[in-house]
Amino acid sequence: MFARVIVDAPLPQPLDYRLGDVDEARADLVGRVCVVPLGRRKLTGLIVATSDASALDDSAVRNVERVIDEVPPLPSAWLALTRFAADYYQHAWGELAIPALPPLLRAPPGPRFAASLKRQRAAYSEAPAGDPATAVELSADQRAACTAIDGARGFAPLLLFGVTGSGKTEVYFEAMAQRLAADAAAQVLLLVPEINLTPQLQARLQRRFPGDRLVTLHSGLAAGERNAAWLAAHEGRARIVLGTRLAVFASLPRLALIVVDEEHDPSFKAGDGARYSARDLAVKRAQEEAVPIVLGSATPSLESWARASDARYRLLELPARAADAGAQPSWPQLRTIDLRQHAVQQGLAEPVRQALVETLARGEQSLVFINRRGYAPVVSCEACGWLSGCPQCAVYAAFHKTDGTLRCHHCGWQARVPRACPECGNTDLHAVGHGTQRIEEALRALLPQARVARIDRDSTRRKAAAQTAFDAVHAGEVDVLVGTQMVAKGHDFRRMSLVVVLNCDAQLVAPDFRAPERLFATLLQVAGRAGRAGLASQVLVQTRYPEHPLLAAVARHDFAAFARQQLAERKSAGLPPFVHHALLTAEARTLAAALEFLGCARACLAAAPGLHLYDAVPMPLVKLAGVHRAQLLVESVQRARLQAWLRDWLAAVRALAQDTRPRVRWQIEVDPQQI
Ligand code: ADP
Ligand code: ZN
Ligand code: ZN
Numbered sequence: 001m002f003a004r005v006i007v008d009a010p011l012p013q014p015l016d017y018r019l020g021d022v023d024e025a026r027a028d029l030v031g032r033v034c035v036v037p038l039g040r041r042k043l044t045g046l047i048v049a050t051s052d053a054s055a056l057d058d059s060a061v062r063n064v065e066r067v068i069d070e071v072p073p074l075p076s077a078w079l080a081l082t083r084f085a086a087d088y089y090q091h092a093w094g095e096l097a098i099p100a101l102p103p104l105l106r107a108p109p110g111p112r113f114a115a116s117l118k119r120q121r122a123a124y125s126e127a128p129a130g131d132p133a134t135a136v137e138l139s140a141d142q143r144a145a146c147t148a149i150d151g152a153r154g155f156a157p158l159l160l161f162g163v164t165g166s167g168k169t170e171v172y173f174e175a176m177a178q179r180l181a182a183d184a185a186a187q188v189l190l191l192v193p194e195i196n197l198t199p200q201l202q203a204r205l206q207r208r209f210p211g212d213r214l215v216t217l218h219s220g221l222a223a224g225e226r227n228a229a230w231l232a233a234h235e236g237r238a239r240i241v242l243g244t245r246l247a248v249f250a251s252l253p254r255l256a257l258i259v260v261d262e263e264h265d266p267s268f269k270a271g272d273g274a275r276y277s278a279r280d281l282a283v284k285r286a287q288e289e290a291v292p293i294v295l296g297s298a299t300p301s302l303e304s305w306a307r308a309s310d311a312r313y314r315l316l317e318l319p320a321r322a323a324d325a326g327a328q329p330s331w332p333q334l335r336t337i338d339l340r341q342h343a344v345q346q347g348l349a350e351p352v353r354q355a356l357v358e359t360l361a362r363g364e365q366s367l368v369f370i371n372r373r374g375y376a377p378v379v380s381c382e383a384c385g386w387l388s389g390c391p392q393c394a395v396y397a398a399f400h401k402t403d404g405t406l407r408c409h410h411c412g413w414q415a416r417v418p419r420a421c422p423e424c425g426n427t428d429l430h431a432v433g434h435g436t437q438r439i440e441e442a443l444r445a446l447l448p449q450a451r452v453a454r455i456d457r458d459s460t461r462r463k464a465a466a467q468t469a470f471d472a473v474h475a476g477e478v479d480v481l482v483g484t485q486m487v488a489k490g491h492d493f494r495r496m497s498l499v500v501v502l503n504c505d506a507q508l509v510a511p512d513f514r515a516p517e518r519l520f521a522t523l524l525q526v527a528g529r530a531g532r533a534g535l536a537s538q539v540l541v542q543t544r545y546p547e548h549p550l551l552a553a554v555a556r557h558d559f560a561a562f563a564r565q566q567l568a569e570r571k572s573a574g575l576p577p578f579v580h581h582a583l584l585t586a587e588a589r590t591l592a593a594a595l596e597f598l599g600c601a602r603a604c605l606a607a608a609p610g611l612h613l614y615d616a617v618p619m620p621l622v623k624l625a626g627v628h629r630a631q632l633l634v635e636s637v638q639r640a641r642l643q644a645w646l647r648d649w650l651a652a653v654r655a656l657a658q659d660t661r662p663r664v665r666w667q668i669e670v671d672p673q674q675i
Contacts, residue, residue: 001019001052002053002061003016003017003018003029003049003064004016004051005017005046005047005048006045006048006093006098007043007044008044008098008099008106009094010092011094012092014048014049014093016051016061017062017064018062018064019063022064028073029047030079031047031048031076032046032067032068032069033074033105034064034065034066034067035064035066036062036065042065043108044101044105044106045098046079046094046097046098046101047067048093066108068109070114071105071117071231071234074234074251077285077288078249078252079097081281082249084281085249085276085284087643087647088276089274089275089276091273096274096276100246103223103226103227104120104223104227116227117231120224120227120228121232123228124215124231124232124237124238127211130210130211132209132211133208136167136170136322138171138174139167139318141162141317142170142171142174142318145158145316145318146171146178148314149171149178149257149292149294150175150178150179152292154290155287155289156286156292156293157283157307157312158292158316159263159295159296159297159300159305160172160296160316161297161298161300161308161315161316161559162298163298164298164525164527164528164529165322165492166318166319166320166322168261169204171296171316172190173205173208175257176188176259177209179257180212180240182256183254185254186257187238187253187256188239188240188241188255188257188259189247189252190241190242190258190261191248191258191259191260191261191268191279192243192244193245193267193489194267194489195218195243196220199467200491200492213237214238214239214240215228215229215238217250218244218246218247219244219246230250233250234250234251234253236253244278245267245268248276248278248281248282255291256291257293258293258294260278260282260294261296261297262297262489263297264297264517269673275669277671279301283295298528299517299521299524299525300563302563303576303577305563306567309567331531332530333538334551335351335539335540335541336540336541336543337349337540337543338544338546339542340544345442346434346439346441346442347434347438347439347442352540355498355500355538355540356443356446356447357446359497360447360480364495364496364497364535365476365478365480365498366480366496366497366498366499367480367482367483367487367493367499367526368481368483369482369484369488369500370436370483370503371484371503371504372398372433372434372435372436372503373436373456373457373484374399374400374435374437375402375435375438375441376399376434377396377398377433378397378399378432378433379399379429379430379432380429380430380432381423382426382428383424383426383428384424384426390413392411392413392624393408393621393624393626394622395621397413399417399431399435400437400458401431401438401441402437405417410621410625411624434502434503436456436458436459439482439502440452447479447480451478451479452480452481452482453481454483455481455483455486456484456486457484457486466486473491474493474494476495481496485522487526487529488526493530496530496531496535497535498530498537498538499526499527499540500542501523501526501539504519504541504542505545508543508550508551512675513573514673514675516550517566519550520562526539527554541554549565578637579636579637580637581634581670581671582642582668583631583632583633583634583675584598584667584668585629585632585668586598586601587628587664588663588664589627589662591618591623591629593628595618597630597656597664597666598616600660601652601656601666602615602616604652604653607645610637611636611641611642612635612636613632613633614633614635616632617630617632618630619631631675633675634646643670646670650668653666
């Protein structure tokens with residue numbers, strides 16, 4: 001008997017090992033973690049099949065060194081999911097599957113393995129106890145959504161479309177409760193874009209399901225916490241798994257329902273390694289395990305929306321905000337503030353300044369959203385035209401006034417801001433444009449008696465700082481909050497009645513075809529921070545393009561119309577979701593070398609019918625951390641054809657890279673989100 005084993009290495013096929021003194025009659029070998037020799041190393045492997053024959057020469061086959069019987073085998077659906085993901089995203093199966101295991105199982109067990117397993121299991125051994133918080137009484141729309149989810153048998157993708165505050169989370173909870181009640185061993189998986197920014201959700205879950213073991217899985221966990229949570233899920237003790245994108249690979253032997261909250265969020269796409277989309281894999285997983293999946297959003301991804309329009313996904317709608325039932329709609333009014341028409345002082349237009357003053361006078365809170373940290377994005381010398389650039393990247397270095405530095409937000413480079421222009425010696429340097437720090441300063445000057453707080457990555461470097469700041473806002477200890485994207489997510493500020501959006505113009509005119517989709521989602525999300533407790537509230541957007549149709553659609557809260565227009569445009573331009581993309585990127589010491597490599601890669605293999613290879617071009621951020629970057633886009637009308645062709649092509653590209661000197665690093669991204 002032979003075991004076919006995958007390991008964390010770029011190998012095209014599983015490796016064959018002899019079972020040695022392992023009992024061959026055992027039926028439970030597939031899915032077991034094991035230890036195998038490879039060259040002179042010993043590695044963790046996963047047995048993915050057994051067989052009577054090996055294609056290898058008899059003498060070349062080595063023995064499995066140890067089968068780890070202390071942990072139950074990985075379920076077959078889990079193996080199928082990781083295999084699919086590896087094929088689809090063009091990585092070796094083991095390269096994807098082994099890193100998805102917890103740290104405890106990623107390396108061959110040491111002498112303290114048994115003790116450490118015992119300790120990790122103890123963390124979640126007993127079921128918690130407590131009385132469930134009473135569920136809210138659901139609205140008719142919420143009930144209809146729950147009935148649809150509850151009635152789904154087998155694989156059923158459902159798109160739950162409802163604005164922020166429409167009660168989607170209550171629907172998820174109810175649907176989860178129904179599945180957990182129907183089967184005492186059932187497990188549910190709830191995926192969210194970001195856990196650290198939404199501790200409220202965890203608390204709400206705990207209150208609602210006090211008797212069911214809840215574990216969280218995200219990259220911020222220490223190794224021990226990750227082991228304990230993973231094992232609790234794998235061994236069926238955890239009934240609810242709340243996690244970020246990596247949790248899509250949690251082992252859940254009794255999975256009964258998957259929920260993906262904020263399904264449009266770009267952070268479901270992994271930024272490195274296999275660059276998988278956890279949202280897309282969650283749908284695949286639901287299909288594989290024959291369970292329903294609920295994708296929820298106020299602004300669904302156009303991919304999901306298109307599928308709902310074709311009835312491939314069932315659309316469930318929550319058209320009103322939950323607290324509105326019968327009352328006045330509490331959705332904020334959106335107004336554009338034309339920057340060409342109004343006086344602007346310190347980055348704030350006159351009507352915005354007025355609204356901030358009035359909101360403070362009423363004792364209500366304001367949020368100023370600007371998606372740019374630091375004091376100013378660039379420092380300039382007006383005498384000679386010098387601009388503060390990052391020496392390692394093709395971008396400007398931002399000015400941080402708090403510590404007097406210039407910093408590159410892409411590579412982390414930093415230096416003291418020069419006293420005089422490095423080119424001409426002029427000492428009169430200017431900070432150009434606005435970031436969160438400068439707006440904070442402007443707000444303090446405008447509203448000297450207000451309590452102003454700033455939340456961005458700089459203000460929250462210490463682990464608990466973000467939470468402390470959010471708590472202060474919730475407790476009403478902050479009058480004006482200025483922040484980046486970090487403040488847009490999840491939080492439900494009860495006394496917030498004014499939201500100001502600064503500098504969205506760059507995104508209104510950005511060249512990336514996904515920019516409008518992302519901007520629409522961001523605007524609706526920040527707008528959703530206001531007016532939750534029934535306060536009359538408004539959203540002011542400073543812009544030079546007040547007539548832009550996107551802003552008009554946001555003002556009408558008309559996602560459907562926006563999506564229809566965008567999809568029509570994408571269809572006529574031949575863009576996703578009507579075609580499929582893969583992006584090959586190359587990094588080299590010079591741009592010419594990166595382009596040359598891609599040029600050769602392009603010639604490696606003829607395009608299959610229906611496939612189109614674009615010319616190699618520099619990436620928009622052409623130099624990053626001293627490395628020059630170029631990209632080559634592959635387009636196909638058919639997903640399957642693209643996938644098959646990519647496999648052959650990348651084999652040739654790999655060989656090409658091995659022969660290229662000086663070395664070029666390459667990476668493939670399937671379904672890239674940024675081009
Ligand atoms: P979403 O997830 O769509 O943003 P939530 O489920 O968080 O919405 O609901 C927003 C707020 O409205 C929460 O405070 C929630 O408790 C409340 N809520 C939701 N559904 C109802 C309901 N049927 N009746 C009363 N309050 C509700
Ligand atoms: Zn100068
Ligand atoms: Zn840099």
